[in-house]
Amino acid sequence: MNVKDPVDWHLLALLQEDARLSFNELSRRVNLSAPAVAERVRRLQESGVISGYHAHIDLEKAGRSATALMTMHCYGPTCLLKEPAVRTWPEVLQLHRVSGDSCCVLVVSVPGMAELEHFIDRLAAYGRPSTAMILSSPVTWRAVEPLT
Amino acid sequence: MNVKDPVDWHLLALLQEDARLSFNELSRRVNLSAPAVAERVRRLQESGVISGYHAHIDLEKAGRSATALMTMHCYGPTCLLKEPAVRTWPEVLQLHRVSGDSCCVLVVSVPGMAELEHFIDRLAAYGRPSTAMILSSPVTWRAVEPLT
DNA sequence: GGTGAAATATGTAATTG
DNA sequence: CAATTACATATTTCACC
Numbered sequence: 001m002n003v004k005d006p007v008d009w010h011l012l013a014l015l016q017e018d019a020r021l022s023f024n025e026l027s028r029r030v031n032l033s034a035p036a037v038a039e040r041v042r043r044l045q046e047s048g049v050i051s052g053y054h055a056h057i058d059l060e061k062a063g064r065s066a067t068a069l070m071t072m073h074c075y076g077p078t079c080l081l082k083e084p085a086v087r088t089w090p091e092v093l094q095l096h097r098v099s100g101d102s103c104c105v106l107v108v109s110v111p112g113m114a115e116l117e118h119f120i121d122r123l124a125a126y127g128r129p130s131t132a133m134i135l136s137s138p139v140t141w142r143a144v145e146p147l148t
Numbered sequence: 149m150n151v152k153d154p155v156d157w158h159l160l161a162l163l164q165e166d167a168r169l170s171f172n173e174l175s176r177r178v179n180l181s182a183p184a185v186a187e188r189v190r191r192l193q194e195s196g197v198i199s200g201y202h203a204h205i206d207l208e209k210a211g212r213s214a215t216a217l218m219t220m221h222c223y224g225p226t227c228l229l230k231e232p233a234v235r236t237w238p239e240v241l242q243l244h245r246v247s248g249d250s251c252c253v254l255v256v257s258v259p260g261m262a263e264l265e266h267f268i269d270r271l272a273a274y275g276r277p278s279t280a281m282i283l284s285s286p287v288t289w290r291a292v293e294p295l296t
Numbered sequence: 297g298g299t300g301a302a303a304t305a306t307g308t309a310a311t312t313g
Numbered sequence: 314c315a316a317t318t319a320c321a322t323a324t325t326t327c328a329c330c
Contacts, residue, residue, distance in 0.1 A: 002209045002210070003209075003210065003211075012203065012205060012210075015202075015203035016202050016203045016204075016205065017202070018200070018201055018202075019167040019168060019201035019202050019203045020167060020168060020201045022304085022305060022306085023305075023306065023307095024304075024305050024306080025305090032316075032317095033316060033317050033318080034305080034306075034307095035306090035307075035308085035316075035317075035318090036315075036316050036317075038306075038307075039315080039316085040315095047209065048206050048209055049205060049206055049209045049210060050203050050204070050205060050206075051204045051205065051206050052166070052203070052204050053166055053167035053168045053201065053202070053203050053204070054163075054164055054165070054166075054167050054201070054202060054204060054289065054291075055160065055163035055164045055167045055198050055200070055201050056164075056198070056199045056200050056201070056202060057160060057164065057197060057198060057199065057291075057292040058196050058197055058198075058199050059292065061150045061151075061195065061196055061197045062150070062151065062160075062197060062292050062294075063149075063151075063294070063295075064292065064295075069244065069246055069253055081286065086286065086287070087286060087287055090290070090292075090293050090295060091295070092287055092290060093287070093289070093290045093292075094285070094287050094288060094289065094290070095285065095286045095287035096217065096282045096283075096284075096285045096286075097282070097283045097284045097285070097286065098217055098280040098281065098282055098283060099280055099281040099283055100279075100280040100281075101280075102280070105217055105280075109292070110295065111295060115295070131248075132246040132247055132248040132249075132250070132253075133246065133247040133248075134244045134245070134246055135244075135245045135246060135247055136244075136245045137242070137243065137244045137245070138229065138234065138235060138243045138244075138245065139234070139235055139240055139241070139242055139243035140242060141202065141241070141242065142238070142240060142241045142242070143202075143205075144205040144207065144210050144212065144238075144241075144257070145238050146210075146211070147211075147212075147238060147239070147258065147259060147263070170323085170324060170325085171324075171325065171326095172323075172324050172325080173324095180297075180298090181297065181298050181299080182324075182325070182326090183297080183298075183299090183325085183326075183327085184297050184298075186325075186326080187297085
């Protein structure tokens with residue numbers, strides 16, 4: 001399998017919690033030598049279990065005061081999912097294609113309501129957007145762990 | 149402000165892209181000395197602009213084959229947002245309180261449909277859950293950058 | 297913000313259980 | 314064959330300009 005044993009899961013937990021831990025520090029916490037840890041982490045990266053290491057930014061403090069969940073009901077021929085440029089739009093923090101009534105859901109973050117209004121206009125070219133403001137996020141992110 | 153100048157934004161871009169870059173490497177890329185970079189990054193952390201550094205995990209490869217967007221319509225007195233334990237449920241990767249018709253939206257990740265069914269039953273104690281499967285995610289995460 | 301020296305951390309190769 | 318030890322290189326962290 002991709003994640004071999006409990007030590008791998010322990011390393012994944014530690015790196016999800018703090019991606020900047022040194023191999024030395026990791027080695028102390030899992031009771032292995034640094035080279036052994038480096039080798040395990042290298043394998044977890046190669047196999048794609050670890051897809052990357054990212055600093056997370058506080059949206060408010062970075063000047064993004066309005067964040068919204070936007071659900072698209074697309075008109076087939078102009079579907080937003082057929083627009084490759086979406087991936088490059090800096091306002092789009094997430095884009096998920098979903099089953100059911102709607103086409104896809106976006107997490108969009110902008111400085112304020114004026115910019116959100118402009119963004120809604122931009123989406124309207126692809127279909128009918130429906131916006132729900134995110135008021136607060138009790139969980140913005142959670143570490144993936146083995147489920148009992 | 150929290151982010152002082154273009155060099156801070158450059159550092160944020162680099163650390164969002166790869167949180168494990170050394171101060172030395174960062175210093176080379178922004179043309180500053182390593183101690184100057186370490187000091188700037190320390191300030192960005194202290195002020196809360198950088199909220200953390202996290203390894204991202206591929207859900208499929210970690211044994212989570214079913215991920216869903218669940219929208220809750222809660223019955224007031226038993227609202228899910230009043231349940232502090234939600235934050236500890238390992239299936240809940242995100243939880244957002246939203247404006248509009250519904251109460252909150254969860255991103256939930258489980259090994260398969262059987263576990264999703266059980267999770268829906270768990271949520272039903274708080275209100276009426278509505279589930280949309282995530283079929284694919286063209287954007288799972290995006291770096292925050294200054295908007296023009 | 298830069299420099300330089302001491303303390304840590306990393307990468308690699310040879311070696312062991 | 315994955316983990317350890319040993320050692321050369323690179324990075325971090327001070328004190329000070």
